[in-house]
Amino acid sequence: MQHSSKFIEAAVDQMASLSGIGRKTALRLVLELVKRDKERVERFANSFTDLKEHIHFCESCYNLSDEIRCRICTNPNRDQSMICVVEDIRDVMAIESTQHYKGLYHVLGGRISPMDGIGPDDLTFGSLFKRVQAFGEGLELILGLSATMEGDTSAFYIYQNIKDSPTKLSTIARGIGVGTELEYADEVTLGRSIMNRTPFELSLSRP
Amino acid sequence: MQHSSKFIEAAVDQMASLSGIGRKTALRLVLELVKRDKERVERFANSFTDLKEHIHFCESCYNLSDEIRCRICTNPNRDQSMICVVEDIRDVMAIESTQHYKGLYHVLGGRISPMDGIGPDDLTFGSLFKRVQAFGEGLELILGLSATMEGDTSAFYIYQNIKDSPTKLSTIARGIGVGTELEYADEVTLGRSIMNRTPFELSLSRP
Numbered sequence: 422m423q424h425s426s427k428f429i430e431a432a433v434d435q436m437a438s439l440s441g442i443g444r445k446t447a448l449r450l451v452l453e454l455v456k457r458d459k460e461r462v463e464r465f466a467n468s469f470t471d472l473k474e475h476i477h478f479c480e481s482c483y484n485l486s487d488e489i490r491c492r493i494c495t496n497p498n499r500d501q502s503m504i505c506v507v508e509d510i511r512d513v514m515a516i517e518s519t520q521h522y523k524g525l526y527h528v529l530g531g532r533i534s535p536m537d538g539i540g541p542d543d544l545t546f547g548s549l550f551k552r553v554q555a556f557g558e559g560l561e562l563i564l565g566l567s568a569t570m571e572g573d574t575s576a577f578y579i580y581q582n583i584k585d586s587p588t589k590l591s592t593i594a595r596g597i598g599v600g601t602e603l604e605y606a607d608e609v610t611l612g613r614s615i616m617n618r619t620p621f622e623l624s625l626s627r628p
Numbered sequence: 629m630q631h632s633s634k635f636i637e638a639a640v641d642q643m644a645s646l647s648g649i650g651r652k653t654a655l656r657l658v659l660e661l662v663k664r665d666k667e668r669v670e671r672f673a674n675s676f677t678d679l680k681e682h683i684h685f686c687e688s689c690y691n692l693s694d695e696i697r698c699r700i701c702t703n704p705n706r707d708q709s710m711i712c713v714v715e716d717i718r719d720v721m722a723i724e725s726t727q728h729y730k731g732l733y734h735v736l737g738g739r740i741s742p743m744d745g746i747g748p749d750d751l752t753f754g755s756l757f758k759r760v761q762a763f764g765e766g767l768e769l770i771l772g773l774s775a776t777m778e779g780d781t782s783a784f785y786i787y788q789n790i791k792d793s794p795t796k797l798s799t800i801a802r803g804i805g806v807g808t809e810l811e812y813a814d815e816v817t818l819g820r821s822i823m824n825r826t827p828f829e830l831s832l833s834r835p
Contacts, residue, residue, distance in 0.1 A: 425686075425720070426694045428679045435675040439657045450646045452717060454676055455683060455692065462680040466673035468642040469661055472635045473669040476662060479632075485662065487633045510659060513632070 429455075481552070483528040483545050484513050493517075493525060500524040502556070505563040506549065506579065508532050508572070512565060524563070527552065532571040533578055541578055553583050564592040568610075594619075636662075688759070690735040690752050691720050700724075700732060707731040709763070712770040713756065713786065715739050715779070719772060731770070734759065739778040740785055748785055760790050771799040801826075 429451060436447035454462050478484070479491035482504075486492065493499060493513075503524025507513055513526050529544045553560060564579065566572035580590060596614035597606050606614075636658060643654035661669050685691070686698035689711075693699065700706060700720075710731025714720055720733050736751045760767060771786065773779035787797060803821035804813050813821075 425698050425700065425717075425724075426683055426692050428675075428682050428694060429692060432675040432679045435672045438672070439660055441653070441656070446648070448718065448721070449648070451676075451679065452692075453646055455679060457680075459680050462676055465642045465645070466676045468635075468639040469658075469669055469673045472639045472658065472662060473664075473666050475635050476633055485633050485636060485659075487635060491632050493632065510632075511655065514655070 478528075482526045483530060483548070484526055485510050498523070502559050503561045503563060504549075504552065505565050507565045508567060508575070516565065524561075529566075529575065532566060532569075532575040534571040534574075544575075546578065546582070549579070550582055553586055553588050556588075558587045560587075561589040561591060564590070566592075568595055685735075689733045690737060690755070691733055692717050705730070709766050710768045710770060711756075711759065712772050714772045715774060715782075723772065731768075736773075736782065739773065739776075739782040741778045741781075751782075753785065753789070756786070757789055760793055760795050763795075765794045767794075768796040768798060771797070773799075775802055 429448075432451045432454070433444060433447045436442055436450055437444045442450070454465065457465075475487060477486050477489060479486040479489070479494055481490050481494045484491045484493060488495070500523050503522075504527050505516060505522060505524060506527045506529060507516070508529050508531060510528055513528060516522050516526075527545065527549045529546065529549070531539055531544050533539060533541055533544070553562065562579070562583065564576045566576050576592065583590065594617065595610060596617065597603060597610065603611065636655075639658045639661070640651060640654045643649055643657055644651045649657070661672065664672075682694060684693050684696060686693040686696070686701055688697055688701045691698045691700060695702070707730050710729075711734050712723060712729060712731060713734045713736060714723070715736050715738060717735055720735060723729050723733075734752065734756045736753065736756070738746055738751050740746060740748055740751070760769065769786070769790065771783045773783050783799065790797065801824065802817060803824065804810060804817065810818065
């Protein structure tokens, strides 16, 4: 589709450079911006440049942060003896929004995937192992990785590297989602959820 | 969902202010921008401020343009005796991309919709009637409006205002889309397409 203005063309190109936004959607969004007043468009644009200027990865857990260390790592009320290892920043947000976890995090930045050329050195494992070593005894590492081959590989890599340290290693429970009908659950999940069944009394006491 | 950074929060707010973009999608897009290098994010942001700074509505047809009059209106190769009336700038782009139309356009900026409080004075009818009057004899006005009650109201309003002028009024053909199976077409469209049937020879000569 040809546009009557090279500025529209440029804005559509930029919008469509985001994954999941096609050129038709991009055009719709750009025309919406055209209709807004100038101050509002400036606020829109500046929010992205501000973001890039001010945001850091937390030097401890690699979560996104406005400061050198993030709000979670510097919060004295968080349980310092628990580190939940996740792949992505979005996983931190998802777990935080449950309000059921009061420990710290470690964001790997991805998962080991030889097919995509991602090895352990491309992720933040090194810094994770340093954190584990520095803590010493009494640390629990909770693996919140995805239930895929790559997630399992990453989990096994962590296991191999910390199995000699006095760290408790656990993994988030896999099972049938709350509110999901058994007949629609996939076989692997259902199989795991039978194998890893919990005592009934325990399931009652959980939130 | 709580974000670990107020800059993320602000950028997500801005992104989610676009219609059709929810907060989860907005977050995904913002995190994609965070991962890009600074120059690329600046290019992204600047494309929208540039847009707002440089773009005009063409003073003649109300299409978007980099100049006071748009590329189509100023193109001497376009047929000046044909004006296609459309509701939206996107309709111009859609018709342009067919490459079957060589006349001019007039963008109404919407359609008459009393339910939404949009009357004729909120749209560019006045300027359209001035163009029609200024041209005089030999002009063809093609109505490319949507086949809805509002589109029909707008079409009728135009008809009422120019019926005494020596202007030929036509409307784009409604019918079964090319490649569409009859059984899946809605009844109204199918009915109209039978009523407005074209001679077979004519249908062959069309592109």
